[in-house]
Amino acid sequence: xxxxxxxxxxxxxxxxxxxxxxxxxxxxxxxxxxxxxxxxxxxxxxxxxxxxxxxxxxxxxxxxxxxxxxxxxxxxxxxxxxxxxxxxxxxxxxxxxxxxxxxxxxxxxxxxxxxxxxxxxxxxxxxxxxxxxxxxxxxxxxxxxxxxxxxxxxxxxxxxxxxxxxxxxxxxxxxxxxxxxxxxxxxxxxxxxxxxxxxxxxxxxxxxxxxxxxxxxxxxxxxxxxxxxxxxxxxxxxxxxxxxxxxxxxxxxxxxxxxxxxxxxxxxxxxxxxxxxxxxxxxxxxxxxxxxxxxxxxxxxxxxxxxxxxxxxxxxxxxxxxxxxxxxxxxxxxxxxxxxxxxxxxxxxxxxxxxxxxxxxxxxxxxxxxxxxxxxxxxxxxxxxxxxx
Amino acid sequence: xxxxxxxxxxxxxxxxxxxxxxxxxxxxxxxxxxxxxxxxxxxxxxxxxxxxxxxxxxxxxxxxxxxxxxxxxxxxxxxxxxxxxxxxxxxxxxxxxxxxxxxxxxxxxxxxxxxxxxxxxxxxxxxxxxxxxxxxxxxxxxxxxxxxxxxxxxxxxxxxxxxxxxxxxxxxxxxxxxxxxxxxxxxxxxxxxxxxxxxxxxxxxxxxxxxxxxxxxxxxxxxxxxxxxxxxxxxxxxxxxxxxxxxxxxxxxxxxxxxxxxxxxxxxxxxxxxxxxxxxxxxxxxxxxxxxxxxxxxxxxxxxxxxxxxxxxxxxxxxxxxxxxxxxxxxxxxxxxxxxxxxxxxxxxxxxxxxxxxxxxxxxxxxxxxxxxxxxxxxxxxxxxxxxxxxxxxxxxxxxxxxxxxxxxxxxxxxxxxxxxxxxxxxxxxxxxxxxxxxxxxxxxxxxxxxxxxxxxxxxxxxxxxxxxxxxxxxxxxxxxxxxxxxxxxxxxxxxxxxxxxxxx
Numbered sequence: 001x002x003x004x005x006x007x008x009x010x011x012x013x014x015x016x017x018x019x020x021x022x023x024x025x026x027x028x029x030x031x032x033x034x035x036x037x038x039x040x041x042x043x044x045x046x047x048x049x050x051x052x053x054x055x056x057x058x059x060x061x062x063x064x065x066x067x068x069x070x071x072x073x074x075x076x077x078x079x080x081x082x083x084x085x086x087x088x089x090x091x092x093x094x095x096x097x098x099x100x101x102x103x104x105x106x107x108x109x110x111x112x113x114x115x116x117x118x119x120x121x122x123x124x125x126x127x128x129x130x131x132x133x134x135x136x137x138x139x140x141x142x143x144x145x146x147x148x149x150x151x152x153x154x155x156x157x158x159x160x161x162x163x164x165x166x167x168x169x170x171x172x173x174x175x176x177x178x179x180x181x182x183x184x185x186x187x188x189x190x191x192x193x194x195x196x197x198x199x200x201x202x203x204x205x206x207x208x209x210x211x212x213x214x215x216x217x218x219x220x221x222x223x224x225x226x227x228x229x230x231x232x233x234x235x236x237x238x239x240x241x242x243x244x245x246x247x248x249x250x251x252x253x254x255x256x257x258x259x260x261x262x263x264x265x266x267x268x269x270x271x272x273x274x275x276x277x278x279x280x281x282x283x284x285x286x287x288x289x290x291x292x293x294x295x296x297x298x299x300x301x302x303x304x305x306x307x308x309x310x311x312x313x314x315x316x317x318x319x320x321x322x323x324x325x326x327x328x329x330x331x332x333x334x335x336x337x338x339x340x341x342x343x344x345x346x347x348x349x350x351x352x353x354x355x356x357x358x359x360x361x362x363x364x365x366x367x368x369x370x371x372x373x374x375x376x377x378x379x380x381x382x383x384x385x386x387x388x389x
Numbered sequence: 390x391x392x393x394x395x396x397x398x399x400x401x402x403x404x405x406x407x408x409x410x411x412x413x414x415x416x417x418x419x420x421x422x423x424x425x426x427x428x429x430x431x432x433x434x435x436x437x438x439x440x441x442x443x444x445x446x447x448x449x450x451x452x453x454x455x456x457x458x459x460x461x462x463x464x465x466x467x468x469x470x471x472x473x474x475x476x477x478x479x480x481x482x483x484x485x486x487x488x489x490x491x492x493x494x495x496x497x498x499x500x501x502x503x504x505x506x507x508x509x510x511x512x513x514x515x516x517x518x519x520x521x522x523x524x525x526x527x528x529x530x531x532x533x534x535x536x537x538x539x540x541x542x543x544x545x546x547x548x549x550x551x552x553x554x555x556x557x558x559x560x561x562x563x564x565x566x567x568x569x570x571x572x573x574x575x576x577x578x579x580x581x582x583x584x585x586x587x588x589x590x591x592x593x594x595x596x597x598x599x600x601x602x603x604x605x606x607x608x609x610x611x612x613x614x615x616x617x618x619x620x621x622x623x624x625x626x627x628x629x630x631x632x633x634x635x636x637x638x639x640x641x642x643x644x645x646x647x648x649x650x651x652x653x654x655x656x657x658x659x660x661x662x663x664x665x666x667x668x669x670x671x672x673x674x675x676x677x678x679x680x681x682x683x684x685x686x687x688x689x690x691x692x693x694x695x696x697x698x699x700x701x702x703x704x705x706x707x708x709x710x711x712x713x714x715x716x717x718x719x720x721x722x723x724x725x726x727x728x729x730x731x732x733x734x735x736x737x738x739x740x741x742x743x744x745x746x747x748x749x750x751x752x753x754x755x756x757x758x759x760x761x762x763x764x765x766x767x768x769x770x771x772x773x774x775x776x777x778x779x780x781x782x783x784x785x786x787x788x789x790x791x792x793x794x795x796x797x798x799x800x801x802x803x804x805x806x807x808x809x810x811x812x813x814x815x816x817x818x819x820x821x822x823x824x825x826x827x828x829x830x831x832x833x834x835x836x837x838x839x840x841x842x843x844x845x846x847x848x849x850x851x852x853x854x855x856x857x858x859x860x861x862x863x864x865x866x867x868x869x870x871x872x873x874x875x876x877x878x879x880x881x882x883x884x885x886x887x888x889x890x891x892x893x894x
Contacts, residue, residue: 217762218760218762219756219757219760219762222751222762225737226740226748229738229739230733230736230737232733232734233733233734233735233736233748235696235716235734236696236728237720237748237749238715238716238720238749240715
């Protein structure tokens with residue numbers, strides 16, 4: 001474990017922090033352009049979003065973070081296994097419909113009703129991912145194309161299904177789930193003094209830990225990663241590449257469905273399943289979370305908390321006369337800067353090397369004596385490292 | 390004596406490695422100057438600097454006595470420097486003529502005219518004896534012919550300093566001697582040639598002087614006619630190298646692998662690229678399949694190891710039919726496979742060394758319980774293999790495979806494949822792109838296994854390798870086995886005739 005901190009993990013974390021600072025500064029510049037007198041107040045609102053009102057602010061951060069973490073995991077898991085699941089949104093919408101349907105229509109004891117509804121969401125998301133998975137594995141159809149298409153199909157399908165089964169014609173949205181189907185608060189509401197919070201954040205943390213263990217500690221994860229990094233080598237090693245591609249997209253879809261359930265299995269004051277011609281934005285936010293978390297399950301967890309944190313600045317920002325879109329601008333510029341910092345790392349090393357060279361005595365350079373073999377060349381054959389290829 | 394090229398005190402660093410460390414290269418007018426070094430010694434970097442692909446950090450370049458800055462390949466062209474790359478840069482479905490003029494087209498009223506170019510190329514071809522059909526498409530002509538196109542391309546651009554990057558890697562023995570003759574002709578016409586290679590025989594036969602690089606450092610320049618091959622090898626590797634490995638005559642035992650009437654259909658061309666291939670390999674012998682690249686060797690290796698499916702025919706291992714078994718079943722039934730392309734098939738470059746060492750066996754009870762890895766066992770195994778097979782890496786098992794040198798990557802594959810229980814080893818070009826020291830090591834390993842009564846099947850394109858290790862030689866040409874010879878009964882010339890299809894047993 002000690003070694004872990006000495007390796008590139010520290011460097012990566014530092015790079016991420018730099019990109020966050022750069023993103024915030026960029027947001028400040030935008031705010032300075034829009035409304036100079038209020039700009040620093042706005043920045044302050046974003047920075048203090050998580051503790052301005054004590055416990056309830058923290059509760060809001062965690063509540064915001066839960067779906068971001070889970071969709072981030074869905075994207076990150078696919079990334080780790082070599083797939084770009086851009087269809088998290090579609091899988092999430094189908095998962096959400098299944099979960100809400102069970103939450104509205106089924107009659108179950110409250111202690112298990114929410115769990116069954118949650119599972120229905122997981123199954124719904126997984127099923128929706130099967131089609132692009134099979135297309136990728138057996139017909140080599142690129143998953144980006146297939147999952148984008150599935151997003152649109154999911155949008156219309158879920159609208160149609162909601163209107164046919166669980167439609168609230170007065171409010172023009174899906175009916176409310178029964179009380180027993182809501183995700184329990186697990187005592188968090190009292191702990192933080194914030195009544196909207198539920199157990200979603202706990203589910204998200206558990207999911208992150210399970211995915212981490214799956215990827216890093218099991219033969220199954222080893223197989224999935226091998227196929228993701230190098231499908232040919234995995235095949236050569238006797239791994240069934242096709243079935244592993246299917247598994248990995250199904251797991252990603254299941255996570256997306258779980259996120260859908262966590263978002264919508266809430267009380268009437270929370271998110272409601274609307275029937276509009278819009279693809280859920282959560283899936284795309286998941287891509288941002290996964291990128292910032294560098295596709296590592298635990299990194300994704302941290303990135304989800306961070307995005308939940310600045311999201312919590314929403315209301316406070318409005319009192320400084322800024323629109324909430326500022327937050328999205330900051331989030332997206334952070335993603336850009338995180339790509340930049342990897343680029344800057346190279347130069348950072350050069351700067352370090354430059355300063356450390358002052359401490360050393362200057363090496364003497366003798367011109368080569370062409371035309372003869374130097375006798376003092378020691379007989380060594382190091383294979384050693386060959387970097388930078 | 391005037392130098393046509395002088396690269397003085399060139400230093401070029403990449404992150405983590407100094408590719409050229411104070412290197413000097415001086416090429417005389419009208420000589421063939423060989424640039425010798427192992428893989429990763431910095432030959433390609435040095436030539437890329439001369440050709441304008443990289444800028445040196447330090448040092449100066451003089452061409453014909455003038456200091457120049459070569460910022461791009463266009464600058465190099467203007468200085469009449471031309472290069473034949475190891476992997477040809479030709480447009481497959483253009484004709485020879487079109488490829489030669491590409492980038493230097495003549496225009497009339499904005500329209501392409503080829504007549505003047507055709508005349509110039511024909512006279513060049515006549516002059517240097519580089520005969521070729523100008524209207525053939527690249528995809529229809531042999532690799533040797535394609536190389537001629539590359540040479541004509543340089544001559545058409547009036548280059549008189551010619552760089553050849555490993556030009557013989559893809560040629561038959563006959564084509565190689567032809568190329569050598571062409572090079573000598575070009576020297577007579579006043580051209581100067583830099584020949585990049587790690588094949589010592591070629592240097593001995595054609596080069597005038599030879600500069601040696603080792604690990605980015607300049608070792609020295611020698612006159613070839615005064616220097617022995619052994620001496621040059623020692624300069625290149627840094628220690629004495631044995632070219633011939635002592636071994637006893639083979640005493641083949643039972644048939645281990647029996648391949649009968651195998652056909653294989655190519656998915657793209659819809660032609661059979663294996664035609665009724667039959668042969669057997671016995672325990673305690675090394676059978677080498679020789680041939681020019683692309684005559685069905687990859688497909689045959691794939692069919693035996695399971696990467697490809699045959700359209701007809703049978704494969705028996707120890708008398709059991711394994712034709713239709715999965716790759717994993719074949720692996721478990723006792724086939725070790727050193728694949729042709731270590732980056733494509735042999736390794737997962739983003740895994741670390743330890744993970745790559747268990748790539749074939751991660752699912753066995755030795756390394757997992759209920760699907761969870763036993764990390765201690767994996768660690769022990771990798772430590773054991775790293776020591777036994779002398780794999781060198783910065784952080785032992787934790788080293789990322791991508792950061793290791795080619796020779797050590799290959800050693801990792803060899804350690805993995807030769808340490809599992811097996812009866813048959815299928816090694817496809819096991820020494821491709823490796824330096825003399827690593828080649829020696831791999832040959833010793835294979836001969837050691839042969840002496841332990843394993844059956845060894847090697848696919849090789851290098852005749853030196855064929856004669857160094859083979860007990861029996863099969864030659865493949867256009868998807869068929871055209872010869873089955875005992876090594877002691879044949880020679881390079883005869884093999885060359887079989888390989889080019891001019892002779893059939």
